[in-house]
Amino acid sequence: MSAPSGSDLKAATERPLSFVQTVKAVAWSFVGLRKRAGYEQDVHQLNPVHVIVAGLCGAAIFVLALVLTVRWVIVSGVAA
Numbered sequence: 001m002s003a004p005s006g007s008d009l010k011a012a013t014e015r016p017l018s019f020v021q022t023v024k025a026v027a028w029s030f031v032g033l034r035k036r037a038g039y040e041q042d043v044h045q046l047n048p049v050h051v052i053v054a055g056l057c058g059a060a061i062f063v064l065a066l067v068l069t070v071r072w073v074i075v076s077g078v079a080a
Contacts (some may be wrong), residue, residue: 022050026058 028034
């Protein structure tokens with residue numbers, strides 16, 4: 001597989017879906033509930049820059065939620 005050219009990357013970053021639609025697709029991907037047809041549609045319509053940003057934000061929110069949950073369990077004494 002060859003590396004994409006500059007025009008291919010530029011065309012990919014100008015894809016039509018909004019950032020909100022990208023966040024929805026990334027959220028479904030985090031959960032793991034995505035139909036193959038939906039995945040194929042996303043590959044052709046999602047802006048890769050939006051996917052990267054949404055994925056990083058989603059991962060940060062997930063890690064923050066885990067840290068806050070652990071701190072809450074420790075402070076509340078439930079773990080004792």
